[in-house]
Amino acid sequence: TSALLAVRTDLYATRVWCQRELLTAKRAGMPVVILDTLSRGEDRGSFLMDHVPRIPGAPDRGAAISAALGRLVDECLKRALWARQRDLAEAEGIVDVAWWAPHAPEPVTMLHWLPAAPEGDEPLLVLHPDPPLGPDELKVLAELAVTAGIDARLEITTPRGLATRGG
Numbered sequence: 001t002s003a004l005l006a007v008r009t010d011l012y013a014t015r016v017w018c019q020r021e022l023l024t025a026k027r028a029g030m031p032v033v034i035l036d037t038l039s040r041g042e043d044r045g046s047f048l049m050d051h052v053p054r055i056p057g058a059p060d061r062g063a064a065i066s067a068a069l070g071r072l073v074d075e076c077l078k079r080a081l082w083a084r085q086r087d088l089a090e091a092e093g094i095v096d097v098a099w100w101a102p103h104a105p106e107p108v109t110m111l112h113w114l115p116a117a118p119e120g121d122e123p124l125l126v127l128h129p130d131p132p133l134g135p136d137e138l139k140v141l142a143e144l145a146v147t148a149g150i151d152a153r154l155e156i157t158t159p160r161g162l163a164t165r166g167g
Contacts, residue, residue, distance in 0.1 A: 003031040005072050006049070007057075010038055013046040022048045027112045029102040031075035035068040037061075051106045082129055085159075095162065101128040105156055110141055114148040126156040 004025040012018045025032050026048070034049060037057035053075065055068040079102050086100040099105075099113050105126055117124055133141070138156060145154040157165075 002028070003072050003076050004033075005068055006032065006034045008034050008036045008038065008049065008054075010040050010042060013042055013044070013049060019046055019048050022046075023108060026052075026106075026108055029079070031072060031079055033068055033072045033075060035064060037064075048108060051104055078129065095127075096122075096125060097127045098124040099126045101126055104128050104131075104133055104137075105141055106137075107140065107144060110144050114144070114150065117148070117150060122153065123155060124150060124153045125162075126154065127162065128156070128158060130158045130160055132158045132161055 002025075004021065006012065006018070006022060022032065032052040034052055034054045035057050036054055053071050055064060055071055057064045082100070082102055086097075089095055089097070098118055101109065101113075103109075105113075105128055113126075133156060141156060142154065
């Protein structure tokens with residue numbers, strides 16, 4: 001029931017509390033939107049700020065704020081729809097999903113989920129909303145799974161990907 005609109009300034013990515021609020025939001029599955037208001041740029045960003053929608057903050061600040069708030073509402077509605085789809089699929093026993101990820105998995109969220117992953121030899125299906133991850137992103141997540149001892153049991157896909165394979 002929470003959401004985060006992060007206003008990214010030149011120093012936002014380097015501030016401990018800013019990083020912590022993004023990390024907390026992502027691990028809690030909260031919708032996050034970033035409004036970019038960089039003026040000079042950054043020496044380095046933060047990987048904690050990846051995999052979320054971004055809205056440019058210039059040239060019309062009022063329009064940018066409205067666009068960011070509108071996108072945040074859209075993200076909240078997407079999460080509600082995703083949760084409802086999960087509930088319906090689980091009630092019908094349509095597919096065995098280990099993790100209904102509310103957004104595309106990434107190292108930060110995978111590391112949070114992996115300790116709770118079911119044990120055993122059964123395949124682990126991670127389902128997330130479209131768009132699908134790219135091959136290099138999937139490779140990095142597979143490497144994380146290997147490190148956690150889950151290697152070949154993990155499949156990460158979207159509902160569209162699941163439908164195309166006949167599942």
